[in-house]
Amino acid sequence: MNTASAMLQSNPKDVxxxxxxELAACIELLxxxxxxxxxxxxxxxxxxxxxxxxxxxxxxxxCADVCDATRGVLARHTGxxxxxxxAMLAACVTACRSCADExxxxxxxxxxxxxxxxxxxxxxxxxxxxxxxxx
Numbered sequence: 001m002n003t004a005s006a007m008l009q010s011n012p013k014d015v016x017x018x019x020x021x022e023l024a025a026c027i028e029l030l031x032x033x034x035x036x037x038x039x040x041x042x043x044x045x046x047x048x049x050x051x052x053x054x055x056x057x058x059x060x061x062x063c064a065d066v067c068d069a070t071r072g073v074l075a076r077h078t079g080x081x082x083x084x085x086x087a088m089l090a091a092c093v094t095a096c097r098s099c100a101d102e103x104x105x106x107x108x109x110x111x112x113x114x115x116x117x118x119x120x121x122x123x124x125x126x127x128x129x130x131x132x133x134x135x
Contacts, residue, residue, distance in 0.1 A: 004028050004075070013077040017133050023074060026126040030071040030092070033123035037064035037099060040116035047110065056102050056113065063099035063120060066092050070127065089131040096124035 004027040008020050041060035044053040070092040073085055100120035107114035 002028055004031075013080075016077070016080055016082065018130060019133070022126075022130060022133070026123075026130050027071055027074055029119075029123045029126045030067045030074070033096065033119050034064040034067040034071070036116045036119040037061065037067065040103060040112045043110070043112035044106075053106065053110075056106055059099045059102040060116065063095040066095035067123065074130075086131055089127045092127040093124050093131065096120040096127065100124065 002024065005021070005024040008024050008027075037060040041057045041064070044050065044057045044060070047053055050057075070088045073088045097120070100117045103113040103117035103120065105113075107117055
């Protein structure tokens with residue numbers, strides 16, 4: 001059992017519309033995506049062609065910030081605001097899609113961009129799945 005699962009299982013508050021396992025998987029993926037985006041931005045800054053990667057770096061950092069904020073909202077359940085939660089998930093879907101698209105443009109030349117694009121796509125799908133959960 002991962003940490004997100006253990007914390008969700010131990011929280012006496014209902015997680016609302018979400019399946020606990022899907023919510024835990026999304027929280028873990030948000031952490032992974034944030035890490036990948038920050039690492040990709042750092043790696044881009046180390047490339048000789050850094051000037052060509054400015055948009056990629058910015059998109060990586062924006063996506064990492066949105067993933068971190070979304071993870072924080074998803075991890076709290078006391079007095080949960082469903083409207084805010086849905087808005088955060090929508091923002092994360094957009095940020096992950098944008099980052100994956102930008103990193104994909106560089107994936108043939110930079111392995112870190114390929115890895116980042118992959119995790120961003122998985123995170124996008126996970127956040128969309130939660131957002132589409134019946135409520």
